[in-house]
Amino acid sequence: MAEIRCARRPTVSARRSIRGRKAINGIVTITAGSAALLGLVMLLWILYVVLRKGLAAINWSFFTSLPSPPGEAGGGIVNALVGTLIITAVATAMGVPVGMLAGTYLAEFGREGRFADLVRFVNNILIGAPSIVVGVFVYTLLVVPMGGFSGIAGAVALAIIMLPVVTRTTEDMLKLVPDSLRESALALGAPEYKMITQVAFRAAKGGLITGVMLAVARVSGETAPLLFTTLNSPYWSLALDKPMANLTVTIFNYAMSPYSDWQEKAWGASLLITTAVLALNLTARFLARERRPR
């Protein structure tokens, strides 16, 4: 009882003995250290499992052949690998330019004003929108009218997820460019659009690239928005208007299947995705760090 009362009155701690206070401080220090350590251990645990199980599944035919039926030896996921690259590339081509221009408006033309404020508000809500909801939206928007699942529908879903992310990072990065640079360009007679594209964009180049890379990293590991837009395919499929093989849905289907060789392939695909995403992230981080001292 007494202990509970003590714990409920934080401000009386000064009345406690110095030894008691130091003991509590020590306990908290140890707890904090072990919590951080626990986070690190979890990360290493996940990476270790993905690496060990993934490496066991990866061989030459994993990258070169099409999926084989369960139970049959060999087979690979080359179609899913290519499919994911295509879908991500198309999504990037749609989402990044629009997001960058929207971010440019917010940073350069709409620093204040109701329209820009509203866009910022809505954009942040969109960033938080669950990716599966975007999948449902694209299903009703594209899959139903087109009469079937397609690679392009998945790419649109990923682009919708990218757009608000790119918009926000572009705005943030452009805002870091000092106004004196803009003023000097304008003073030399450069029109505004030239000032933005040739001075502000150039000054913020590193940050913009970092932002785009992080956005690509984020969507390339997305599964939920592809589940009922692109679906999956066991065949070689390059047509954007047909269901398309992709790594993440393949992982989902294979992992949930009862066949151990499919589950093994799912680990192999997991290793590919994890490596790609972490590599993109670390590179982006490295670029950001390079830029900071200037």
Added chain:
Amino acid sequence: MAVKLDSSSRVSMSNRDRANKWSANKPFKYLCAACCALVLALMVGLFVKLIANSTLSMRKLGLGFLTSAEWDPVMGKFGALSSIYGTLVSTAIALIIAVPMSIVIALFLVELAPKRLSSFFGTSIELLAAIPSIIYGMWGLFIFGPFMAEYIEPFLHRYFGFLPIFQGTPMPVGMLTAGVILALMVLPFTSSVMRDVLLMVPPVLKESAYGLGATTWEVTKDVSIRYGIRGIVGAVFLGLGRAIGETMAVTFVIGNEHKISASLFAPANSIASTLANEFTEADTSLYLSALVELGLILFLITAIFQAVAQTWLRYVVRGGRP
């Protein structure tokens, strides 16, 4: 000759620029504005499309959709209660674990660890956020779920079994496993915001507390956390929004059963996991419409949380402390 050429070219440049001022400036601005408008259109489109495609289930099922837990597609019975319950409970478990943990992690990173160690730990924890959710799902299904059933759940059952939430047989997939994995996924976000909050505390405030003889924990508890309490609340909101819509990891480990059980060990489901599992199987228009309505509910919940969090954070910045 050279000078003449040079000057003429310069003149032509500035002429072009002057011409461009009228020709390209406005179109560029309007193009940028149009992209902004697209962001707004997307939001409106999301709502319109989701509402339009769920009118059938809204009309047929009415409010019963929200209050019934019975989900039987074959009989045409759809009740969202177990999905909503699962979403809220798994999110609650995630936050109960992640919020205190991220406060102490932030404390460790800001106040206790040497700078090098701190940046190493910080980067590692942020990398946890980058790992795709499907990887968490794989790890949860094959590794962490069995670990929970083998060690953690029997432990909870033995020592806290008097609570109904820790009764029943330990199982690798279920609400608790899903909640713990969600906590792990939310942790990087909340702890990095909390770290920023602790870093924002003016050193002079902390120094004066240290000067009075306070210990590190007392300074954190009575000065830093009180100073940054609003930012911490914002971080909790962000984590909440994140956990509520998480799909793949939850789908792998929650068990996917349309049932409300008192025990946290039991399989359950969430809105996102129901959508992920059943959307492509929906064979009737009512089934599909009910699923879209689930999506609409999820979107509404996250949009409201985001809006509240944003308004809150803006209020903090504007009306906040100096």
